[in-house]
Ligand SMILES: Nc1ccn([C@@H]2O[C@H](COP(=O)(O)OP(=O)(O)OP(=O)(O)O)[C@@H](O)[C@H]2O)c(=O)n1
């Protein structure tokens with residue numbers, strides 16, 4: 001069985017709305033509620049800790065959903081700080097060896113079949129696993145004038161998604177080490193990679209999008225009304 005943590009303390013600056021994007025509504029629910037239901041509706045997820053911004057007036061105050069407990073904590077300045085805060089706020093009954101899923105509140109389109117595959121492959125792996133999507137476009141590396149000067153070999157390029165699944169203790173130690181070294185850590189796998197560990201990439205659905213800009217919100221609505 002697994003627990004989950006959800007970084008939901010962002011302000012959505014790239015989205016540009018007064019209301020933080022995780023509280024915007026699509027297909028009848030807020031993004032955070034879609035993301036919570038995708039996790040807590042899965043039979044192998046036992047409960048969740050959500051990291052919220054300290055002055056969050058939008059949080060609905062749920063204490064359970066789909067019969068699973070919801071706890072909250074205060075997030076931090078960066079996403080990694082929020083994830084670490086939520087890991088530390090997990091119940092004491094969640095042991096150091098227990099698997100934990102980290103999923104963005106801003107990814108409302110997570111499919112149950114992808115979560116099932118991630119949990120199965122992650123639990124069989126010595127390091128852990130993340131959902132990811134193979135890159136389908138040609139990738140260019142640009143110079144300072146935004147001119148293309150190199151084309152990356154794309155057969156080994158993936159886009160990292162969430163959830164990302166690691167053992168509570170190992171991920172906590174990896175994030176603490178990265179943050180105390182002042183490293184920029186944009187996902188959990190990066191913290192593990194810094195320690196020389198190689199998380200398993202588990203192919204997930206292309207439509208498990210992260211809502212970052214208004215165009216993404218319209219796409220999320222289309223996806224949620226059709227296939228998820
Ligand atoms: N200090 C932060 C920053 C982000 N997040 C969360 O991490 C997820 C992914 O981050 P992102 O899409 O970058 O959200 P924001 O930081 O809100 O967006 P922006 O960078 O445009 O401000 C989101 O669910 C966001 O709420 C968080 O918990 N704590």
Ligand SMILES: C[C@](O)(CO)[C@H](O)COP(=O)(O)O
Pocket residue numbers: 079104159160161162186187188210
């Ligand atoms: C964790 C993540 O969603 C994987 O792609 C991504 O790194 C989050 O980046 P953001 O800039 O915090 O949205």
